[in-house]
Each structure stands twice: as C-alpha cells, then as structure tokens.
Amino acid sequence: MASDLTVNNVEVVYHDIVQVLRGVSLTVRAGSITSLLGTNGAGKTTTLRAISGLLKPENGKIREGTVTFEGRTLSGMTGTDVVKSGVVQVPEGRRVFKHLSIEENLRAGAILGRGNWQADLERIYTYFPKLRDLRHKQAGYTSGGEQQMIAIGRALMAHPKVLLLDEPSLGLAPLLVQEIFENVRHINRAEGLGVLVVEQNANIALRNSDYGYVMEGGRIVMEGRSAELASNPDVKEFYLGVTEHGSRKSFREVKSYKRRKRWM
Numbered sequence: 001m002a003s004d005l006t007v008n009n010v011e012v013v014y015h016d017i018v019q020v021l022r023g024v025s026l027t028v029r030a031g032s033i034t035s036l037l038g039t040n041g042a043g044k045t046t047t048l049r050a051i052s053g054l055l056k057p058e059n060g061k062i063r064e065g066t067v068t069f070e071g072r073t074l075s076g077m078t079g080t081d082v083v084k085s086g087v088v089q090v091p092e093g094r095r096v097f098k099h100l101s102i103e104e105n106l107r108a109g110a111i112l113g114r115g116n117w118q119a120d121l122e123r124i125y126t127y128f129p130k131l132r133d134l135r136h137k138q139a140g141y142t143s144g145g146e147q148q149m150i151a152i153g154r155a156l157m158a159h160p161k162v163l164l165l166d167e168p169s170l171g172l173a174p175l176l177v178q179e180i181f182e183n184v185r186h187i188n189r190a191e192g193l194g195v196l197v198v199e200q201n202a203n204i205a206l207r208n209s210d211y212g213y214v215m216e217g218g219r220i221v222m223e224g225r226s227a228e229l230a231s232n233p234d235v236k237e238f239y240l241g242v243t244e245h246g247s248r249k250s251f252r253e254v255k256s257y258k259r260r261k262r263w264m
C-alpha cells in the first residue's frame, strides 16, 4: 500500500568501505507494530538510521536501494525532512536533554510547529500521567523508564505517522519494559500510529507486535506474523531460549537453526 513504509533492497556502508546492510527489504504496514529482531551488530540500528536519514552524522550512506513512505522517497532526505514527512526515530539510550525539565524536553519535540503545543503536552500527559506529575523535574534525575517515556513523548510531539523505536527495553526492569510496550500499543491504537521497534528482547517484542523480521549479518533471514515467529522452533530455541526440554541453549548448540542457515 502507498501509505506503508517500505525499505527496498537497501545496502549501507560506513566510511565508504565497511558494508553493514546487504540488501535489506522490509515493510511497516500503516498502523501496524512491526518488530526487527537480531543479535548485537546484526544491523538493526543501521536500518533505523537508513530510514530516518541519520546515517550521515555517522559517516554512513545508502549505496543501493530505496526507502519510501506514502509514495515519497525518503532515502537521500535530511533527518529533518524525514521528520517532516511523518517518520520519527526515538534513539537508543534515550538521549534526553538531562539539564532540561521533563516539560522542556517534550516542548523541544514540537520542532515542526505543527498544532498547538499546549494541547500536545496534554495529549502526551494522557498517555504518560507520570510525566505530568514530574513535569518540572530535571530529566537527568529521572529513572530509566521515565527517560524512555520522555523520549517517546518528545517524538510524539512532532505528530509522527510512523515511530522508529530503538531498543526501548535496554537497561529496564521487566515490569517497566512491559509498561512501556503497553503504552506503545495504546498509542498505536489511539492514533493509528505505525511502529517499527528494534529489540534484542524477542519475547516482549513478538508479544507486542503484529509482524516481525529477524536480521543477521546485515540481512533479513526470517520474517512472519509475530505469533508465528514466536512459535517457530528456530526462533524459540535461539532467540527465546526455549527448547523441547525446556532448558536454554547457546547459539552454538542450536542445531536446527544452523541447518536452516545453510540454505538461507
């Protein structure tokens, strides 16, 4: 569909020589939650940067392929123009402005001057009531979970149609991770917001998404509906740590996955 976000056969190199993405194709259907899974260094963050126009500051570039959204080509646009077209990334590690208050952080997200920022603040506080209570607190003194909420709230101030989330679970306790994902699902339904979420925590990502992709070595090696991926023996064994005997296996022990890799 024209309103989907589509990554088509994208290759990315850093410093003109280090090739990291090797022909990545994926689709985030309008209004859906899509997860992008994979181990460390698989190329997940690079895929998000390729979409959001944030490769340049890292000395990276798209060498082949295209990214399109609502019929427009995003590849080649600056990060600001990608935001203007409705695709906004929430960076890994939160990156809140630590010396500013929560409310000032949120206002900083209203960079496009769209809509009424006061009404938008109210909208964000409805999703994250905790942020309203703490709105004058310096962001640097808030917890990891609250910083994640600030980062998501800040991105929502720009009225995105698609949100790119980079490892929202990073460094958070399981209950908080659950809360963040529930918030994301609620916003997804309330606003029809499309979400592409990068996660190493496959379990939580698959439970909270419609469709999923698995990356390895700069390529997509598996894809499917999240419920199907979650019950796929390879994904269960390697990513979810569940085996027929119920004990966790290491990557080297995952025989069926290795077999599969030979023909993938």
Ligand SMILES: Nc1ncnc2c1ncn2[C@@H]1O[C@H](COP(=O)(O)OP(=O)(O)OP(=O)(O)O)[C@@H](O)[C@H]1O
Binding pocket: 014, 015, 018, 020, 038, 039, 040, 041, 042, 043, 044, 045, 046, 047, 058, 059, 060, 200
């Ligand atoms: N700015 C950069 N310059 C050079 N190489 C980079 C740069 N950023 C990432 N890479 C390399 O690209 C590869 C993929 O990194 P990327 O961060 O996209 O993976 P990832 O799947 O998000 O992993 P992680 O979960 O560890 O962030 C890694 O080998 C990494 O060293």
